[in-house]
Amino acid sequence: xxxxxxxxxxxxxxxxxxxxxxxxxxxxxxxxxxxxxxxxxxxxxxxxxxxxxxxxxxxxxxxxxxxxxxxxxxxxxxxxxxxxxxxxxxxxxxxxxxxxxxxxxxxxxxxxxxxxxxxxxxxxxxxxxxxxxxxxxxxxxxxxxxxxxxxxxxxxxxx
Amino acid sequence: xxxxxxxxxxxxxxxxxxxxxxxxxxxxxxxxxxxxxxxxxxxxxxxxxxxxxxxxxxxxxxxxxxxxxxxxxxxxxxxxxxxxxxxxxxxxxxxxxxxxxxxxxxxxxxxxxxxxxxxxxxxxxxxxxxxxxxxxxxxxxxxxxxxxxxxxxxxxxxxxxxxxxxxxxxxxxxxxxxxxxxxxxxxxxxxxxxxxxxxxxxxxxxxxxxxxxxxxxxxxxxxxxxxxxxxxxxxxxxxxxxxxxxxxxxxxxxxxxxxxxxxxxxxxxxxxxxxxxxxxxxxxxxxxxxxxxxxxxxxxxxxxxxxxxxxxxxxxxxxxxxxxxxxxxxxxxxxxxxxxxxxxxxxxxxxxxxxxxxxxxxxxxxxxxxxxxxxxxxxxxxxxxxxxxxxxxx
Numbered sequence: 001x002x003x004x005x006x007x008x009x010x011x012x013x014x015x016x017x018x019x020x021x022x023x024x025x026x027x028x029x030x031x032x033x034x035x036x037x038x039x040x041x042x043x044x045x046x047x048x049x050x051x052x053x054x055x056x057x058x059x060x061x062x063x064x065x066x067x068x069x070x071x072x073x074x075x076x077x078x079x080x081x082x083x084x085x086x087x088x089x090x091x092x093x094x095x096x097x098x099x100x101x102x103x104x105x106x107x108x109x110x111x112x113x114x115x116x117x118x119x120x121x122x123x124x125x126x127x128x129x130x131x132x133x134x135x136x137x138x139x140x141x142x143x144x145x146x147x148x149x150x151x152x153x154x155x156x157x158x159x
Numbered sequence: 160x161x162x163x164x165x166x167x168x169x170x171x172x173x174x175x176x177x178x179x180x181x182x183x184x185x186x187x188x189x190x191x192x193x194x195x196x197x198x199x200x201x202x203x204x205x206x207x208x209x210x211x212x213x214x215x216x217x218x219x220x221x222x223x224x225x226x227x228x229x230x231x232x233x234x235x236x237x238x239x240x241x242x243x244x245x246x247x248x249x250x251x252x253x254x255x256x257x258x259x260x261x262x263x264x265x266x267x268x269x270x271x272x273x274x275x276x277x278x279x280x281x282x283x284x285x286x287x288x289x290x291x292x293x294x295x296x297x298x299x300x301x302x303x304x305x306x307x308x309x310x311x312x313x314x315x316x317x318x319x320x321x322x323x324x325x326x327x328x329x330x331x332x333x334x335x336x337x338x339x340x341x342x343x344x345x346x347x348x349x350x351x352x353x354x355x356x357x358x359x360x361x362x363x364x365x366x367x368x369x370x371x372x373x374x375x376x377x378x379x380x381x382x383x384x385x386x387x388x389x390x391x392x393x394x395x396x397x398x399x400x401x402x403x404x405x406x407x408x409x410x411x412x413x414x415x416x417x418x419x420x421x422x423x424x425x426x427x428x429x430x431x432x433x434x435x436x437x438x439x440x441x442x443x444x445x446x447x448x449x450x451x452x453x454x455x456x457x458x459x460x461x462x463x464x465x466x467x468x469x470x471x472x473x474x475x476x477x478x479x480x481x482x483x484x485x486x487x488x489x490x491x492x493x494x495x496x497x498x499x500x501x502x503x504x505x506x507x508x509x510x511x512x513x514x515x516x517x518x519x520x521x522x523x524x525x526x527x528x529x530x531x532x533x534x535x536x537x538x539x540x541x542x543x544x545x546x547x548x549x550x551x552x553x
Contacts, residue, residue, distance in 0.1 A: 010245050010280065013184045020223065027296040037297075056414075060298060066409050086319070086417055088311030089365040094287055106307055107316075107413050118299055118415030119261075126365070131319040 032061040033074055041147035044139050048078045048114065057114040081158060082108040082139040085116050089126045089143030104129055108155055134158045162433060166266035167386040170397035171200030171513045171549070176380035176506030177462055179346045180305040182280040183377040187222050188234030190379035191276045194506070195236050198272065198381035202393055209383075210268040214244040215255025215275035217501040217538070223281050235274040249449060249475055249538030250405070251275060251502035253545035256509045257403045258548075259384045260345075265524040267387060273382045277500035280373035286375040295410075305390030307372065308364035313417045313541065314454040315366055320418035321469025323457070325366055327476045331453035332370050332495050334475065338482060339492020341522030343508065357453075371453045373499035374527035380506030382402040382513070396517035402434025402548035410540050416532035423462035423537065423544040430533070431464070434548035439464040443548075444529035445515055446486060447508045450493040460488060463546070478549035480520055488527045489516060501538070509547055516551040 031038055032049065039047045050057045051065035059078055059110035064071060087106040093099050095150065104124065107116040121129060135155040145151040175238025177183070177190050185193070191214075199205060214228050214235045224230045228244025235242075247254045252275060259273040279286040290306040315321060332352075339348035352370075360369035390397040406426040408415065415421075427439075436442050448459035456472035465486060466474055474480055480488035491511035493495055494504055512532040514520040530553075535546045 010283070017425060018223065020220075020225065022311050025296070033297055066411070086312040086316035088308040088315060088367070089362075090305065090308045090311075091362045091364065092307075094291065094305055095284070105302070105304070105312065107417070109311055115411060117464075118304065118413055120302065131315065148301055149298055152197065 032063045037147035038058045045077045060121045078110040082110045084133040120154040123156035126150045168402045169263045170390040172393045173198040173383035174510040174513045179376045179378040191234035194379035194381040202383040209272045209509040211241040213259045213273045215251040215502040223400040247543045248544040250536045250545045252504040253536035271384045275378040275502040276376045311364040311367040316417035323472045327472035328454045335493040335495035339496025373494040376498035376500040378500035378503040380503045398513045398516045402430035404429030405545040408542040426544040426546045427463045430546040445532040446488045447534040512549045
């Protein structure tokens with residue numbers, strides 16, 4: 001059995017262009033998400049929920065514990081400070097081209113036993129970023145916050 | 160798990176795979192048919208002999224056809240037969256044969272065809288665009304996450320936790336791309352690649368560089384599974400699926416420690432228990448862990464109990480995981496060397512163990528007459544693992 005050779009241009013073979021014509025999707029933030037984003041927008045705080053039985057604080061909050069299925073309905077302010085669990089320095093964009101400036105992304109913990117939050121780091125260089133770095137959230141001014149994860153502009157090193 | 164409820168032992172009696180290539184002219188259906196026909200030919204069967212068909216394929220968005228399992232059915236040989244598609248992302252490569260296994264082990268079907276396909280080149284301009292939509296739409300997507308940098312964070316945490324050197328991780332890419340030289344389907348084989356080539360390759364999302372990662376690919380692979388009742392009628396060298404296991408963690412990947420994949424260890428424990436493996440380091444002759452990134456091979460070896468946490472990098476440096484080493488790892492060339500058409504990597508995981516354990520691996524044959532192997536795949540949002548233990552019987 002033989003195979004066609006690799007070809008470089010997709011238009012070199014008979015083809016048809018198409019798309020899957022869904023215009024867009026509408027995603028609800030959910031019960032816990034509504035509480036989280038409204039608190040972030042209006043009060044500038046980061047909320048979590050805690051499962052005492054499993055010893056886990058979910059940040060962002062969830063209305064159930066994924067391990068024991070307990071209902072979690074008490075929201076706790078976990079503060080704006082966290083610690084970098086891991087990070088990456090992104091040099092290339094989705095199109096494969098070099099970014100103008102490397103972007104640093106991180107998983108941030110808010111104390112032991114919390115789940116991590118994915119976000120960007122700022123005011124830090126590829127040379128100085130490290131696992132275990134203490135960071136704090138930099139929020140947009142209240143007037144510019146819309147109740148989105150990007151209301152947090154980035155996390156920056158503390159002190 | 161109730162081992163007493165397993166009715167039949169299950170053997171692989173044929174395997175096939177297409178070329179893995181960045182772009183193939185063949186449609187997904189055509190690739191599926193090519194791989195399936197090869198597996199049938201090797202088993203000495205025709206489509207009429209097949210009682211049921213399992214199709215494995217990853218996101219619909221790659222091929223651009225919703226419910227693509229239904230669409231691929233004619234190429235997979237499933238028309239007018241009991242047919243199902245299974246999908247666990249990259250884990251499909253080893254999960255589709257597990258689905259095939261339970262069809263036969265239950266006693267319901269005697270001969271099952273398992274076909275896995277992926278055509279990532281349909282997704283324009285790059286399959287990465289489809290991966291951008293596997294994230295939580297509200298928490299993650301506004302940050303424009305990219306699959307590569309999520310893995311980069313996992314790699315970073317792995318290096319940090321176990322004090323693993325990047326240079327040792329990069330040696331995995333060198334080994335696998337060299338191993339792939341003997342593979343007729345390979346997309347990424349390179350007999351001359353050096354550690355310096357990997358270390359100096361373009362930084363993508365550090366610590367991940369261009370050659371630490373397997374790029375998108377098109378391809379298909381297939382297996383024929385039969386029960387103990389007819390295996391020896393078809394071949395003198397059946398290879399037995401003696402243990403299967405699978406496990407999935409939460410989609411909320413930020414919950415995990417990122418350094419040690421516990422869900423892989425749980426899947427392995429299930430497969431080892433079923434296969435009666437007490438000490439994997441002593442009993443496993445060959446390993447085909449999932450290696451879409453070089454560090455994943457190391458993490459997976461550790462979770463499979465074939466190395467202590469952090470030790471797999473040292474074993475790699477010492478040459479123990481080479482084809483002629485103590486524990487040959489990815490003798491196929493792996494995803495890093497042969498290519499990564501997600502579900503179709505069936506051919507370089509379970510397919511490779513079939514060829515190796517039946518002595519048919521040609522230029523890639525591991526010396527010393529290996530008898531026991533473990534294949535593992537990993538997928539969904541880096542949360543799922545499937546494991547199969549395979550044996551040649553004396």
